[in-house]
Every structure is written in structure tokens, then in C-alpha cells.
Amino acid sequence: MATVLDLADRIGPDRVTTGAVASQIGVTQAALFRHFPTKAALWQAVAEHVAEGLATAWENALSLGDTPIVRLRALISAQFAQIDATPALPMLLFSRELNVTNTELRATFHGRLTTFHGLLATEIRTAQEAGVLRGDMPANDAAVLLTSLVQGVAIRWALGARDFDLRAEGLRLFDVQCRLLAAEGK
Amino acid sequence: MATVLDLADRIGPDRVTTGAVASQIGVTQAALFRHFPTKAALWQAVAEHVAEGLATAWENALSLGDTPIVRLRALISAQFAQIDATPALPMLLFSRELNVTNTELRATFHGRLTTFHGLLATEIRTAQEAGVLRGDMPANDAAVLLTSLVQGVAIRWALGARDFDLRAEGLRLFDVQCRLLAAEGK
DNA sequence: TGTTAGTTAGTGATCGGTCACAAACATACT
DNA sequence: AGTATGTTTGTGACCGATCACTAACTAACA
DSSP states (O other): OHHHHHHHHHHOGGGOOHHHHHHHHTSOGGGGGGTOSSHHHHHHHHHHHHHHHHHHHHHHHHHHOSSHHHHHHHHHHHHHHHHHHOTTHHHHHTOHIIIIIOHHHHHHHHHHHHHHHHHHHHHHHHHHHTTSBOSSSOHHHHHHHHHHHHHHHHHHHHHTTOOSOHHHHHHHHHHHHHHHHBOTTO | OHHHHHHHHHHOGGGOOHHHHHHHHTSOHHHHTTTOSSHHHHHHHHHHHHHHHHHHHHHHHHHHOSSHHHHHHHHHHHHHHHHHHOTTHHHHHTOHIIIIIOHHHHHHHHHHHHHHHHHHHHHHHHHHHTTSBOSSSOHHHHHHHHHHHHHHHHHHHHHTTOOSOHHHHHHHHHHHHHHHHBOTTO
8 A cells, every 4th residue: 555655656646557556566466456356445445544644643633732723733734744744645636546436535535624624623713712813704714724725835845846845834834824813912 | 629628627637538539529539640649749739728828817817907906816816717617727737647748738837836826926015015915924925825725725626516606715715815914904 | 275375377448549541622734 | 624633631440558357376374
């Protein structure tokens, strides 16, 4: 599965053939089908692994912070760290394998994004009630702004030459946005 | 070329085969090669057409507004309109055809995004100098926040069921972000 | 001895691209 | 006007490569 993600990053998710995966592992192509019945099943396993990684990273981030803002920042940081560790993730979201061949996987990932959005919105709402973030805007909209921030920076990183530190740049912009969202008095 | 974009939207950019394009047009597959030497050349033409569309839309947006904020909003609106008219655009950015097969196309699109970012930054800077937007932040960062906003909303639209009006939702969130960016006194 | 994990060899389907050929049409010469 | 010639745009048959996947077989091991 690590090989699949590595190949997906290097040659694109849709170029990952069973032969390429097998030869990189060091076995013949047919050997793959001893472990996975079909290629789609292999992708399914990979995607579930990635989705699990995201979920545990979020859980971890939430448990570490003690204030809403710190937890928000930890969530964003965790998201960037996951993308950094799995550079194929942005491309994976738009791959044919995930969007056309395997409909349920598409639903899975879309659900994960919704979950992330929900986590952000919850923290934002808490911060608003505490008067730390300005309350004159829907928490949902603020959450969209933050998820968009993550996706935008990730896209620029993935499409470009990856010539900057994804997490550092992302967190820097998060701090900028956070200052905009902060309550004026504070 | 319109057929290619239509097919790319419906079955995914990497599933667009010469046979599929030809049969949808109503000719045989071989006939395609009377007009384009290779499949890559066909994609090249399509991408250039799309890139041209983006450029003229931006030009048009800039010429219509008379204040920086109006021009900013027009730019964002134009971007959403282009995505709405060419739903395959987001997926196209991550397609194998564009990222692996055709390296120069990747550079072309990346350049377009940089151009868009530059246009936004220029307008933001003007607005800051006019005191309409808060000046305590780099215009470049604010531009990143806005481009990210576009990409984030577009991703949510493309990956989801496209069950909301892309431009309306996008402009609504732009207004939210714009209020955050606005100078406090105003 | 039965199971596991691998091999070699091959299948049918699909893809991008080529080939020889033909109908339609414009052009030029007599 | 009538004929010869070349170009454009299409067709249908086919090619080589590649893909996911399968069948028959084998070595290692509990």
C-alpha cells in the first residue's frame, strides 16, 4: 500500500498499474492478486488506510490543545502534516480511480472532508462563544474559509515545484486568517 | 474540443479516448488524426483554448469595475463563471494528461494561476492604499486567501453532487471574507 | 501433507496510431 | 465546356503495446 501511494505521487494515481506496483515491490505482477482479489480492492485498502490516518491525526490534534484556537491550529497543522506525508492525497481526490471506478470511495473521502469541516466549525463556535473570535459571522462560513485555505495552499504546493515547506507556509497563512477572524477587542 | 471538455467532465479527463471523442462527434476514430497529429496535440489545443478563455474573462472583469473592491469581486465572479462553464477544469488541473504526459501544459496552467494571483494582489494593494482594506497584512497573503477561497469552494462543488450554485455560494463567501479584510473604520 | 506465496505463461479487451483507399471539391489546362 | 490533377476529409481494417486478470505449476514451511 505504501508502494501504491509512492507511485501515485510519482507517476500519478491513474498511471499506477499492477505491473508497476509489483515490480517496485520486487515480485511479479501476478503475485499481487494473491493478496488482493482485484485492483479496485487494492485501492480500497489504500484509501481506507489514508482515511484512518486522517481520522487519528484529527483525534490527536483535538486532544492536545486546551483552547479552541490552539485546537484549531493543531487541526490545520495535522492536515498539512498528513498531506506532506502523503503527497499523492490531493491528486488522489481527483483521480479517476476514486471518482469514476470506485463510487463508494468517493463518498468516503467526501464524508471525511465534511467531518473535518464539522470539527473546525465546532471549535470556531466555541471560540466565538468565548469571545475570542468575532461572532458576527456563521461558524460554518469561517470553517469553509479555513478548509479552503488548506486546500488552496496544498494545491499551490502540489501543482508547483513543492519548493516551500507546506506546513510552515500553511500555518503562517492560518495565523493571518486567524487574525482576521479574531474579535476586534482582543 | 468542446466534445473533449464535455467528455472530460462526464467520464474523467483520463478516460477521454480518441474513440470516445470521435464517436460522440459522429466520425470514426481515425478521422481525428486528420486534424490533430497526436492525442497530446488535441489536449494541447483544448488547454490553450481554456487558458485563453480564462485570460479574456479576467480582462473583461477588470475593465468593468471602477473601484478595487468591485474589480476584485468581478475577478472572483469571472473565475467561478469559467469553472461553471467548464466543470472539467478542476479535475483537469490534476489529470495525468496535464501533469505527466504534457509537462509544458502544466507550466502553462501554473502560470495562469500565478497571473490570477498577481491580479488579485494588485487590486488588494490598491484597495489598501485607498484605506478600504486593512493595511496590516501583506497583499500577497490576502490574495492567497482569496484564490484559496475559489479553489476550496470549487473543490467542494466538484467533489460533491454539484447541488449548489457555484457562483452564488462563492460570491457569498467572498463577501464574508471581504468583510474580514475590510478596514475596521469603514 | 496441506497451506501459503510465489512463479511463468498466457488471455481478452482496449488504447493510440497507421495504412490504403474513396468521395467531394477546387484548380488548371486544352 | 470538358478533362486531368491535387487537396481535403472521411472510412474501415489493422497493428503493436499495455492493461487487469487467470490458470497451471512449484518451492518453502508447519
